[in-house]
Amino acid sequence: FEGDVYLLDDTGQVLVEAKGLRLQRSESMEQLTATNELNELQEWLYTLQWEPWQSLISKQAMAQAGTWLIFTDSSGVGQELTDLITRQEGARKEGMRKGVVNNAPTCITVSPGYMYQAVGANRYRINPASPDDMRRLFTDALNGDTATLAGVIHLWSLDVTPVQKTSVASLEADQILGAGSALNLIQELLSVKQGPRLWLVTRGAQAVTSASSASVEVAQSPLWGLGRTCAIEHPELWGGLIDVDAQSDASTTASQLFAILAQQAREDQIAIRDGQSYVARMVRSQEWTPKALSAGNDATYLITGGLWGLGLEVAQWLARKGARHLVLLGRSTLPERTQWDSTQVGSRQAQQIAGLRQLEAAGVHVHYAPVDVANEADMTALIENLPQQGFPAIKGIVHAASVWQNARGESLVHPLVNLNLSSLQDVFRPKVAGAWLLHSLFAEKPLDFFVSFSSGASLFGSAAQGNYAAAGAFLDALAHSMRASGQPALSIDWGAISETGFGATAEGQRVHEYWESHGIGRIPPRQVLAALELLLPQQIAQVGVLRLDWQQLQQFYPQLTQLPLVSHLVDSIATPQTDEQTVQQTSSILQSFFGTGIDRAERQRRLESYLSERVAAVLRVPEEKLDREQPLTALGLDSLMAIELKNRIERELEVHISIVAFLQGPSIRQFAAQLLEQLPVTAVQSSVDAIDAIQETQKNDMPIDQQRAQQLLTQLDNLSDADVEALLGTMLQQENGEANEHNEQQEDGNGHQTSTGSAKQISKQDATQLLAQLDQLSDEDVEALLSQITQEGD
Ligand SMILES: NC(=O)c1ccc[n+]([C@@H]2O[C@H](COP(=O)([O-])OP(=O)(O)OC[C@H]3O[C@@H](n4cnc5c(N)ncnc54)[C@H](OP(=O)(O)O)[C@@H]3O)[C@@H](O)[C@H]2O)c1
Structure with missing residues (x-):
């Protein structure tokens, strides 16, 4: 609204005159300050902080004896590390003198290649995309003797394309070498009884210090999201993530890695810069002061995924903030305008058309383009043609494109054990390739904002979200890299969002309800927009907007809340169980099965009761309603619940449960019998x-x-x-x-x-x-x- 304002006295005399005054409605800002929403919102904000840890020089460093499986790089770090592990002459001689250490560590090295090949003694080459090659490696190299595995180190990410040479095509290849091969490796390790610790290594892939942030190696970053998910889903095989210094040579890097591995410290997310180690901590974000935000009516705003779900909410919000030119992207086509009135009521198309009409009715010049955001040629053509259609320069980008189903309509939300390369690629295409393409196309153009919609899974992992966590970790890293180069990038790690997009689907509601009952609360779209309004004008590269109940999280995901990344957030609220309490708990449960005078039939019965109680708690049904003969899956156990149940039983009974066998859905009776076999008296x-x-x-x-x-x-x-x-x-x-x-x-x-x-x-x-x-x-x-x-x- 624009006009002249006069203040007159009783006699009509002009007291104040304001000509050309422009007023803009700032509904949500008023609402925010008028209510407690802002305070509530500030409680949900988190960032990632790197805290200095300890010196990495350890003269007495000694690798654990046994076999080390090293997925070695071409830059020499893996070779140097292999030498360090196997060349522990002093330690070996000393051990032999004492007649103690007769099994000094050995290393098996594995390089990426086109096909499976045994290239020498303890040296192999496998195709990173092939789960079969990984399986064969484990069979051949370890001769079935996985019990001797001391540790597994994945260094292949060090060989991916450096950021200066990254392209959409290179990212597609790199996701196979990095996260893809790591996924195959994790899946193979899941079949190993008493799996060894897995360490995933990157180089310069985290924004640790401001000096190193400008050249974050974005192509390596997805491994961090995948690794954090592994930490939650499979604490039994989790070692950690280490981001080594891009400035160090192979020999220095190897000895730093060796020092960390030999320490067997609790820290599992470590970075090294300038000889100093750092550890990751998720911390509450500072309180942000709201700043007035308005969208220019002489600029165009581009929203990927903009005609559906959250993207459409953002488009409508930008229109309310004053935007008059919007370009919305999705892959689906819309019928010709003449056909709009005959689309089926309630259909997705009808809803999209209603969304477009609403924007147009508000005076917005909208262009909807059915374009794949990862298609370079189509995106280039689209952007070049906009001026001819009367669109001013693009000044802001919201990258919200995403998929949760594949082309066959199957869900992509799976635990790591059920993911495959194509379910990684499907999720990576809009998020990773799309974000990189947008970044490349606008690298030289002045923008007011470049916001990517990432997810909380990338910040601290999430069960059954490994592919989203990996793609989100890329968005986070890219935002840090862009911001360090002066571009106004922001990656928002959203928690579960209700009512719209994925959150409005049956699958989304089921998953979000489960999370909500476990401590990850749903955020309504209204609060998403309020958060955008608060965060968009701030100088920040990455922020988590997560409605977390740490007490509940601790109850259901102790494997998460015990991680040093977040344990300090929990300690301040509730005292976690001590090791001694855990030992006592395990002892008393085991005693109830194996105490004196309890025969095998009684043991089976007690174990069944124990399992029924745990299954009922996870399914949230009364125990007496459970049929112990029915497969767990038929009782309603899904993959999220299976992970929760597996981790709880592993923790309580100190046994290893094969997630593969578990997801096949044995009945309570069968499962109790299997457990009895595993728990010899x-x-x-x-x-x-x-x-x-x-x-x-x-x-x-x-x-x-x-x-x-x-x-x-x-x-x-x-x-x-x-x-x-x-x-x-x-x-x-x-x-x-x-x-x-x-x-x-x-x-x-x-x-x-x-x-x-x-x-x-x-x-x-x-x-x-x-x-x-x-x-x-x-x-x-x-x-x-x-x-x-x-x-x-x-
Ligand atoms: N909903 C949540 O709880 C939640 C939580 C955390 C983060 N997020 C993130 O927030 C964003 C929006 O969420 P949402 O739930 O609204 O997502 P959604 O319902 O899955 O919608 C995503 C949109 O992206 C479009 N899209 C997919 N692939 C594309 C491509 N290659 N090129 C162009 N457009 C593409 C889709 O349209 P077409 O099918 O027509 O292509 C759709 O409009 C996503 O990035 C999501 O990961 C959501």
Whole structure:
């Protein structure tokens, strides 16, 4: 609205005159400030922060014994790392002298090639796109002996196209070498019992410091989204993500990687810059001050995915903000305008036509183009032709194009175990290739904003969203890179959005309802637009808008909330379960199955009851309604629930559950029988004994004596990681504190000095060494180590 304003007194005399005053309605801003919405919104904002961690120089670094599977790069990092791992001469000799370490680490290296090839001793080449090659590699190279696998390191992302040479075509090839091959690898590892830790490595793919952000290696970045999803879906095989320094040579990089791997630290998202390591933390974003936002009526705004769902909401919002020229993209065609009135009522086309008409009625000049945003020729032609159709220069871009179904109408929302290369490619096309093309086409053109719709999955992973997380991680990295080069890019990691687009579909409602009941709340479109209004004018590259209930998340996704990335956000709200509590919980559940006097039939019955209770909780139905003979899938267990259930049972019983077998949907009865096979009485009894012993020792404040230590150490194979940690913790505690009192010379009743010789302690060094080698030690090794330790004690 534009006009002249006069303020007159009672006599008609002009007191104030304002000519050419322009007023603009700012509905949502008024609404925001008038209500508490802004405050609520600020609570939902998160960013990713890189915090300095520790020095990477570790003289005593030692790789875990066993076989290391290294997916090696062509720049020499993998080769240097292989040398470092296998060349632990000092450690090996020392081990041999003591008769302890008889299985020094070995490496199997795998390079990308056109076809499967065994190229030498422990050297293979496989096609990165081929799951069959990956399977064959595991069969041939490991001879079925996956138990000796100490770790797996994926370095293939280091070979993807550098950012200066990236193109839509190179991105398509690179997604196979990076995220595609990593997906095949994860799937193969899922079939390995007691899988080794998987480490995914990139180089310069994260915006860690402002100095390194301008040249973020965007083509490598999807691995971060895929990896974060793996951390949530498969904590049992998760090692971590490491982003090495693009400025370091291969030898330096390899020794830094080696130092991290040898440390076996809790941190799982690490970056290295200038010799300093950093760790990722998701933190609450600063409070942003709202700034007035208006769209120019002399500019064009381009919205991909703009005639449907969220994209259309954004188009209507921009129109309300004053935009008068909009270009909306989607792939679907619309009928000729003359046919518009005869489209089927309620159909998608009818809704799109209604959306267009509404915009036109508001005075907006709209161009809808059925164009694939990833098609370079079509996009170039579209943009070149706009001026001839009366569109002024494009000043703002909202990239919201996305697919959730493939061309056959099948859902693309799957857990990692059910994804394949084409379900990655389908999601990558609009998001990754589309964003890169838009970036290239507008790199030299001045823009007011370039907003990409990413998802919270890229920030902290999400079950059954590995492909979206990977594509979103690319959008995040691209925004950082663009912003560092002076372009006003913003990637928004949205949480679940209700009522529109995917959130309005039956599948979207089902998934979002599930998430909401687990701590990831739905955001209504009204709040999406309010967030856009708040965030668009800010100087920020990436922000998460996520309505999270950390307490609920902790309850249902402890594997997520325990990650250092987010654990600090949870600690401030609720105290997480301690290791000791976890051990106790496992112990008491196992005791209820395997206590004395419980025969096999009773065990099966109790295990079935335990499973029924867990399944009922996940399905949210009364336990008595569950038919124990029906397949879990027939009871309503979907992939999201299966991941939740698998992780809960793995945590509680300290067993490995094959997600593949699980998703095939056994009945509760069958599953209980399978579990019984996996939980042999002896192992469980040993575990229970060991836990009892730990507790007893702690209770009595007593050191572990030689006999007890020997007993416990011989049971190592049967102990869970948590039990072992508790055991070692006890040993170390004894060494550092109270134990010394028992070892000290004591006075007997006659005033003579005596020594409590039976309570020999394990030194910290030995315990640490033991911990590092635990999984690989044979019974003989344990005996040898024990006798050496006790000799030293003498
Ligand atoms: N909904 C949520 O809960 C949520 C959460 C987080 C992030 N997001 C993100 O927000 C954006 C919008 O979400 P939404 O739920 O409204 O998505 P949606 O319902 O799936 O709509 C996506 C739109 O993108 C268009 N599109 C797909 N591929 C295209 C291509 N190659 N070229 C041009 N247009 C293409 C589709 O139109 P055609 O089929 O006609 O091509 C459709 O209009 C997406 O990027 C989504 O990932 C959504």
